[in-house]
Each structure stands twice: as C-alpha cells, then as structure tokens.
Amino acid sequence: MMKKQVFAIVLLTVLFFSLRGDAAEKMTLMLDWFPNVDHVPVYAAIEKGFFGEKGLSIEILSPSDSADPLKLAAAGHVDLALSYQPQAIIAASAGIELRAVGRLVGTPLTTMLFLKGGGISVPADLTGKKIGYTVPGMMDHLADAFALINGIGEYRLVNVGFTILQALVSGEVDAVMGPFKNYEPAAMEMEGYPTGFFEIEHYGIPPYDELVFVTSARSFEKRRAEIGRFLEALEEGISFTLDHPEQALEIYFSAVPEAPREMERKAFGTTYPLFGPDTKLDVKRWKAFADFALEYGLIEREVNVDELLVRP
Numbered sequence: 001m002m003k004k005q006v007f008a009i010v011l012l013t014v015l016f017f018s019l020r021g022d023a024a025e026k027m028t029l030m031l032d033w034f035p036n037v038d039h040v041p042v043y044a045a046i047e048k049g050f051f052g053e054k055g056l057s058i059e060i061l062s063p064s065d066s067a068d069p070l071k072l073a074a075a076g077h078v079d080l081a082l083s084y085q086p087q088a089i090i091a092a093s094a095g096i097e098l099r100a101v102g103r104l105v106g107t108p109l110t111t112m113l114f115l116k117g118g119g120i121s122v123p124a125d126l127t128g129k130k131i132g133y134t135v136p137g138m139m140d141h142l143a144d145a146f147a148l149i150n151g152i153g154e155y156r157l158v159n160v161g162f163t164i165l166q167a168l169v170s171g172e173v174d175a176v177m178g179p180f181k182n183y184e185p186a187a188m189e190m191e192g193y194p195t196g197f198f199e200i201e202h203y204g205i206p207p208y209d210e211l212v213f214v215t216s217a218r219s220f221e222k223r224r225a226e227i228g229r230f231l232e233a234l235e236e237g238i239s240f241t242l243d244h245p246e247q248a249l250e251i252y253f254s255a256v257p258e259a260p261r262e263m264e265r266k267a268f269g270t271t272y273p274l275f276g277p278d279t280k281l282d283v284k285r286w287k288a289f290a291d292f293a294l295e296y297g298l299i300e301r302e303v304n305v306d307e308l309l310v311r312p
Contacts, residue, residue, distance in 0.1 A: 045237025
C-alpha cells in the first residue's frame with residue numbers, strides 16, 4: 001500500500017511538471033541589435049530557469065535594422081522589444097501606440113565618439129567638422145541638440161549606420177553620435193585605434209534609460225500578466241548577473257558562441273555595474289527627458305508620459 005502511494009505521488013509530480021512545461025507561455029523578444037553583453041541578464045534568466053519558473057518560454061530575435069524592434073513591437077509582430085528611451089519618446093510624439101514597460105540599462109551608454117590625436121578635447125572643437133550618427137530619427141536629433149547646447153557651429157551630419165570604425169578611420173567623419181561607451185571604445189582600441197568620447201549626460205543631455213522594453217498598447221492589454229512575469233524573471237536575471245558576473249558572462253558565451261570573447265569580456269567589465277538594480281521606470285525622469293526633447297526639437301508634440309509608461 002505504501003509503495004502504491006509513493007508511486008502515485010511521484011507520478012502526479014512528474015505529470016505536474018510536464019504539464020507546466022507544456023503550458024509555458026511563449027513570448028518573442030527582439031533585441032535592440034545583435035546579441036552582446038548588454039543582454040547578459042536576459043540569457044542568464046533563460047539558462048537559470050527564471051523565465052521557466054514563471055511559466056514563460058522566451059524566443060530571442062535579432063533585428064536586421066536598428067529601427068525594426070520598436071516598429072515591430074508597436075505593430076504587434078513581436079511581444080516585446082528592446083529599444084531606447086529617446087526612440088520611444090520620439091515614436092510616442094509621432095502618435096505611435098506604444099507602451100514602455102521596464103528597463104534593462106538605466107543610464108545612458110550613448111556617447112559622441114572620436115579618435116584620439118585629432119585635436120578634439122572639448123565639444124566646441126567639433127565646430128566645422130563632420131559628425132556621423134548611427135540611428136536615423138534619433139541619434140541625428142541628439143547630435144543636433146548636443147551641438148546647440150555645447151556651442152558647436154557649422155557642422156555637417158552624416159549617416160554612418162554602424163560602420164563607425166570605418167567612418168572614423170577613413171576620415172569620412174570626425175566624430176560619431178551613438179556609439180555605446182561600454183562597447184565601441186573597447187572594440188576600436190583592440191584594433192589599435194585609441195578613442196575618446198563625450199558622455200552626453202555630462203554635456204547637457206538629461207539622463208535617461210538607455211535600454212527599455214517596449215510593446216504595443218494592444219499587446220500590453222492582451223498579455224499584461226505575462227509581461228509582468230517576464231519583468232519579475234528578468235529582475236532575477238539582473239540580480240544573478242550582479243552577484244555572479246563571471247558565471248553570467250559564461251552563460252552568455254555558451255548561448256552566443258560566435259561572440260568575440262576577448263573584446264566582449266572587456267566590454268562587460270564596464271557594463272555589468274549599469275544593470276538594474278530593477279526594471280522600474282521613473283516617470284519624473286522620463287518627463288524631464290520628454291520636456292527636453294520638445295524644447296530642443298527632437299519631437300514636435302508633447303508626450304503623455306503617464307500614458308506611455310505602464311507597469312503590469
């Protein structure tokens with residue numbers, strides 16, 4: 001009798017976990033660009049089972065263009081996408097039905113990057129120069145605001161996309177707005193090109209959340225519960241990354257074996273202290289950036305931040 005009871009308990013336990021696994025809600029997450037160390041907490045949360053414990057199965061997608069994640073999320077073609085706070089503000093001002101639900105990196109990574117030895121030591125030295133930008137519709141506007149605030153005159157903007165190294169080395173441009181301070185300087189210095197950069201939040205641009213999760217208004221209402229569980233699991237991934245950075249990095253390398261280890265290990269040393277500590281968005285800080293965006297022409301219409309920011 002006892003053996004039968006034990007067998008029944010074991011069978012029920014196996015059935016429970018099997019059913020729970022089968023019932024996992026699938027969610028698509030599009031990254032802001034190709035996988036890199038900015039995304040380590042996401043991969044850690046997957047590998048450590050934090051999403052699975054919340055009944056979620058996460059499919060990671062990479063865009064072919066940096067503008068795609070926000071567009072596809074707003075159209076409901078992906079459940080969630082990683083985007084940038086300035087991009088989300090610009091899209092909301094343009095009338096796109098978008099919702100920002102959480103953050104991954106809560107401090108600006110964006111810089112004005114240049115090669116050392118070119119006579120640039122303060123922003124005003126860019127007067128009369130060619131300034132590249134990476135993301136059309138966002139980084140060109142930030143470059144204009146940066147120039148106006150810092151007294152840069154008679155400059156010319158050039159869309160270089162993500163051919164940052166080539167554009168700088170060839171002399172196509174003298175500086176580029178958009179490279180991340182944790183990534184491109186490390187990559188370029190490993191190629192033998194020492195760089196300098198201006199951290200834009202120290203030069204008149206209000207601080208903002210660099211990487212944020214966005215979705216459509218309709219998807220938020222439809223999948224509010226799942227998005228809430230996603231953010232809970234991600235916070236566990238962030239905590240794990242902060243507590244065990246080396247282990248989290250190795251999880252990422254296992255998931256993305258093609259990653260350039262030496263360079264990304266160097267980039268991660270700058271990155272991991274910038275995660276979290278949670279996924280919550282600050283309405284006041286978003287409002288301050290939205291007001292700045294309106295004042296300096298990044299947007300033409302005021303943004304209702306209380307409507308844009310939601311929490312499941």
